[in-house]
Amino acid sequence: MTVGERIRQTREEKRISQTELAEAIQTTKQNIYKYENNIISNIPSDKIEAIAKYLSVSPAYLMGWNDNEIASVDTSDENLIILNRNAKKLSPEKRKQLLDMARLMFKEEFDD
Secondary structure, eight states, X not given: OOHHHHHHHHHHHTTOOHHHHHHHTTSOHHHHHHHHTTSSOSOOHHHHHHHHHHHTSXXXXXXXXXXXXXXXXXXXXXXXXXXXXXXXXXXXXXXXXXXXXXXXXXXXXXXX
């Protein structure tokens, strides 16, 4: 699977439009289209990082270097696995709400 195909697949799974993703990473919808269709295959690293962050996956996953979408999930804690699995199903707006609630609950301890 190409980088563009991974971007498209992940974006569609998370129900994010090309326009929304483009706005989030400060580029154009046309560039997202070109990335996803491998018209631009040498995507700048800052855009890969921004896309990965917005889609909640690792840059390594998008690049095809790692098949795990998120390499940093603690697999020894079943609650974290369940939380991560279900959070990925939320819309970006609901994910932001969940993150905002977590920040409120753990003001001193939250690190991002």
